[in-house]
Amino acid sequence: MISSCHSLDSPVQTQMAVAVFKSPLGGEYHGSQRMEGKQSTGRRRVFVQTETGCVLGMELDRSDNAHTVKRRLQLALNFPIEESSLTFGDKVLKNDLSAVRNDSPLLLTRNFLHRSSSTPCLSPTGKEIQQRDQSGLIEILGRSNSFAKMKQLVKESVKAIKVGVEPLPVHSGLGGAYYFRNSRGESVAIVKPTDEEPFAPNNPKGFVGKALGQPGLKRSVRVGETGFREVAAYLLDYDHFANVPPTALVKITHSVFNVNDGVNGNKPQKKNQVSKIASFQQFIPHDFDAGDHGTSSFPVSAVHRIGILDIRIFNTDRHAGNLLVRKLDGVGRFGQVELIPIDHGLCLPETLEDPYFEWIHWPQASIPFSDDELEYIENLDPAEDCEMLRRELPMIREACLRVLVLCTVFLKEAASYGLCLAEIGEMMSREFRSGEEEPSELEVVCIEARRLIADREEFSPRTDSGDEPFQFDIDCDETGFDFSSKVTAEDYMTRTTSQYGIGAGNCRFALSKLEESIDEEEEESEGEESEEASAVFTTPERLPSISKLSMSLKTTTVGEKNQKLQKFSGSKPESGYVANRSSGHRSATEQLPASMSFVKLADLGEEEWGLFLEKFQELLYPAFAKRKSVTLGQKQRQRLGTSCQF
Numbered sequence: 001m002i003s004s005c006h007s008l009d010s011p012v013q014t015q016m017a018v019a020v021f022k023s024p025l026g027g028e029y030h031g032s033q034r035m036e037g038k039q040s041t042g043r044r045r046v047f048v049q050t051e052t053g054c055v056l057g058m059e060l061d062r063s064d065n066a067h068t069v070k071r072r073l074q075l076a077l078n079f080p081i082e083e084s085s086l087t088f089g090d091k092v093l094k095n096d097l098s099a100v101r102n103d104s105p106l107l108l109t110r111n112f113l114h115r116s117s118s119t120p121c122l123s124p125t126g127k128e129i130q131q132r133d134q135s136g137l138i139e140i141l142g143r144s145n146s147f148a149k150m151k152q153l154v155k156e157s158v159k160a161i162k163v164g165v166e167p168l169p170v171h172s173g174l175g176g177a178y179y180f181r182n183s184r185g186e187s188v189a190i191v192k193p194t195d196e197e198p199f200a201p202n203n204p205k206g207f208v209g210k211a212l213g214q215p216g217l218k219r220s221v222r223v224g225e226t227g228f229r230e231v232a233a234y235l236l237d238y239d240h241f242a243n244v245p246p247t248a249l250v251k252i253t254h255s256v257f258n259v260n261d262g263v264n265g266n267k268p269q270k271k272n273q274v275s276k277i278a279s280f281q282q283f284i285p286h287d288f289d290a291g292d293h294g295t296s297s298f299p300v301s302a303v304h305r306i307g308i309l310d311i312r313i314f315n316t317d318r319h320a321g322n323l324l325v326r327k328l329d330g331v332g333r334f335g336q337v338e339l340i341p342i343d344h345g346l347c348l349p350e351t352l353e354d355p356y357f358e359w360i361h362w363p364q365a366s367i368p369f370s371d372d373e374l375e376y377i378e379n380l381d382p383a384e385d386c387e388m389l390r391r392e393l394p395m396i397r398e399a400c401l402r403v404l405v406l407c408t409v410f411l412k413e414a415a416s417y418g419l420c421l422a423e424i425g426e427m428m429s430r431e432f433r434s435g436e437e438e439p440s441e442l443e444v445v446c447i448e449a450r451r452l453i454a455d456r457e458e459f460s461p462r463t464d465s466g467d468e469p470f471q472f473d474i475d476c477d478e479t480g481f482d483f484s485s486k487v488t489a490e491d492y493m494t495r496t497t498s499q500y501g502i503g504a505g506n507c508r509f510a511l512s513k514l515e516e517s518i519d520e521e522e523e524e525s526e527g528e529e530s531e532e533a534s535a536v537f538t539t540p541e542r543l544p545s546i547s548k549l550s551m552s553l554k555t556t557t558v559g560e561k562n563q564k565l566q567k568f569s570g571s572k573p574e575s576g577y578v579a580n581r582s583s584g585h586r587s588a589t590e591q592l593p594a595s596m597s598f599v600k601l602a603d604l605g606e607e608e609w610g611l612f613l614e615k616f617q618e619l620l621y622p623a624f625a626k627r628k629s630v631t632l633g634q635k636q637r638q639r640l641g642t643s644c645q646f
């Protein structure tokens with residue numbers, strides 16, 4: 001690697017490298033337009049972020065490769081680049097940077113040295129960097145027309161910063177967040193830097209201990225990757241159906257942001273100007289959140305629309321604090337409210353896990369979808385969604401897109417079958433039985449679909465013959481189960497997973513619990529082209545034990561669970577969990593609730609993925625029938641219970 005540095009180490013080359021990132025990147029916020037003409041010449045502006053959170057904007061041209069980028073970073077930030085990888089979403093970049101689009105955020109991670117709490121957080125050197133990276137105070141990354149509203153907000157914020165209106169830190173929540181204001185001092189946006197997320201190196205609330213790119217608060221969402229998910233949720237919310245506030249990814253520079261100095265996450269004495277990659281979301285004035293009052297005034301359609309979004313994006317964090325409530329004034333609107341869904345950083349996980357839907361037991365969720373809602377669902381096109389997201393958020397991981405596709409297909413099929421929101425949400429949620437977390441009905445279907453494609457050679461003669469119902473094995477290694485027996489899909493779904501003893505601890509599906517580990521740490525070998533840096537799933541032997549926190553969440557009743565989740569996610573600043581934070585810094589290993597994966601999607605090849613989706617759809621019908629019969633049974637029991645009272 002050192003030998004390949006030689007050319008760059010010569011004085012001439014070094015000067016050139018500095019000159020590139022000194023090249024005029026002026027302008028306040030419309031960077032992407034400025035660069036449009038340059039695309040054809042191979043010139044692009046990118047923002048490189050180190051795993052400790054420092055960000056440097058630079059221009060690339062056709063002759064650049066990963067090494068020249070790293071070298072510039074080393075010169076500007078004095079950042080060690082030995083044994084480091086430059087990544088762009090799923091890709092580890094080598095010689096070919098053609099996949100990198102204008103305005104893209106790249107991540108530089110060190111391979112072996114410190115991907116843990118021992119990593120010192122290198123503070124950016126303030127003014128010096130700003131002189132080199134001459135991009136504007138706030139730059140929107142991406143050029144979607146959907147960001148029109150954001151441009152106005154960015155303009156207002158920049159104007160206010162210039163006249164000395166300081167952003168205000170947000171005290172609630174686990175992550176670092178700041179209200180940016182206009183010149184009149186009114187909040188116009190909430191900004192959440194990616195390196196201040198829970199457990200990220202510069203988290204201001206003591207939740208530190210992970211490098212960017214490592215598994216985060218949810219194992220299937222990496223630290224530093226909640227920002228683009230917030231934007232994805234906004235972009236997917238076509239026609240503003242669910243009311244997600246306009247959100248964009250920005251590169252933003254201000255001294256208000258937090259930088260932890262050194263291993264223990266201490267704060268430096270002096271605040272410097274620092275650049276961050278952050279989500280920038282319109283501030284929506286509101287009266288309270290959904291946890292503060294009863295939910296009976298919430299309009300059915302608002303609950304349905306937010307639920308539809310949550311299902312599509314597999315939201316793992318829809319707790320009451322993430323639904324803002326605004327009272328509607330005006331004649332004849334007394335008591336009416338509007339719901340505003342926020343905080344979508346933990347949607348689109350890289351693998352299925354346990355979602356969290358606060359609305360699941362609200363009566364509104366059991367009311368059938370309206371015709372408008374059904375039409376909206378019918379018009380959803382997961383392939384188009386993926387294309388749009390790849391275009392607008394090129395760093396998005398394919399694993400996230402697979403979850404989006406799967407959930408959208410599931411929603412479409414379920415709605416057309418006649419299931420209501422609550423039923424669909426329940427099918428996606430895991431159960432906790434006898435001390436074990438069990439796969440959701442959705443996951444069970446996925447597990448079986450995977451089995452079918454894995455066994456298709458073996459099974460095809462039987463399945464293709466006549467009208468026999470589809471058959472598959474249940475591969476169970478416990479006594480008390482007839483391994484040789486075949487059950488039909490209908491049979492399978494009719495018996496509950498626990499009846500079969502396929503709880504995670506009892507039975508080992510070929511695709512049972514899998515722990516995700518992140519494997520982006522391959523050593524760079526010059527001369528190779530970019531390669532995939534995808535999540536790797538290990539075998540059940542490396543199963544993570546569920547942390548005490550997660551255990552306690554799982555063993556409580558739904559009501560308790562809601563409260564504990566609220567506490568954990570800090571929607572209430574007065575909650576015990578968050579109030580404790582001043583007592584010291586929490587390391588990620590201490591605090592992180594492990595969650596496990598029962599089925600993987602990301603490892604399937606393109607063809608297998610297509611086949612998998614086919615099988616998945618085939619298996620849905622009996623699963624829906626089973627769910628309907630459960631709901632009907634519950635209703636009958638309820639009626640019986642009521643009549644018995646009289």
Ligand SMILES: Nc1ncnc2c1ncn2[C@@H]1O[C@H](COP(=O)(O)OP(=O)(O)OP(=O)(O)O)[C@@H](O)[C@H]1O
Pocket residue numbers: 170172173174175176177190245281282283284285317321322342343345568569570571
């Ligand atoms: N778009 C918005 N408009 C107005 N207020 C907002 C907006 N987004 C967030 N907030 C406020 O900021 C607080 C913190 O935001 P948010 O919940 O998104 O942060 P977080 O650190 O991800 O929190 P959590 O730990 O709950 O996941 C919210 O509780 C809410 O009061």
